[in-house]
Amino acid sequence: QLAESGGDFVQPGGSLTLSCVVSGFSLKDYWMHWVRQVPGKGLLWVSRINSDGTLEAYVDSVRGRFTISRDDAKNTLHLQMNNLRVEDTAVYYCVRGLGDLWGRGTLVSVSS
Amino acid sequence: DVVMSQSPLSLSVTLGQPASISCRSSQGLLHTDKNTYLNWFHQRPGQSPRRLIYKISNRDSGVPDRFSGSGTGTEFTLKINRVEADDVGIYYCMQGTHWPPTFGQGTRLEIK
Secondary structure: OEEEEOOOEEOOOOOEEEEEEEOOOOHHHOOEEEEEEOOOOOEEEEEEEOOOOOOEEEOOOOOOOEEEEEEHHHOEEEEEEOOOOHHHOEEEEEEEOOOOEEOOOEEEEEOO | OOOEEEEOOEEEEOOOOOEEEEEEEOOOOEOOOOOEOEEEEEEOOOOOOEEEEEOOOEEOOOOOOOEEEEEEOOEEEEEEOOOOHHHOEEEEEEEOOOOOOEEOOOEEEEEO
16 A cells, blocks of 8 residues: 655745655565646656665656655655746656555645 | 557457457567566556566466466567456556666556
């Protein structure tokens, strides 16, 4: 299971940290990802981190503002989001590997 | 980024009849490791996406054999043998061969 938390309402320029607690498997065995979806719209892959935490990647629109990290001891994945923009408004999903397991998502709403 | 194009964008099918969704990628999806990372997802209203098919034609655990995937190179197809009421929702193809992974626009399936 994957359980996201941390979504909230925030003003443009603000920051949020999303968390994803993993259960039923060990986080350290998998590449993990964040995917977002504007309500009623399509899916966008945001970021990924490899199984030992040494390789991160980001989609162009969030690079330099978002940071993915993992705490294997707590079986938790994080997404630190800084300098948020209105266009970052979306449901953020924690995803295992190339999509074999998804969380329920957490809503981030950026508005003035 | 690799552009994934699905057709049709909406589908209205009579219960028990077949359905087919096409997905075309703007680049070939054969990875250097000889795998083709083309997945299919189903998203019901208000739910997270669920993976149905991975690497073109492999069904995920619990996916009925009414669902099948095929294709090669840049052209892929998801077929539903006999549509059931539970199949309504949006279907997405996704490529995981090239970073960032990208999704098609989605195909909305409804029951006629």
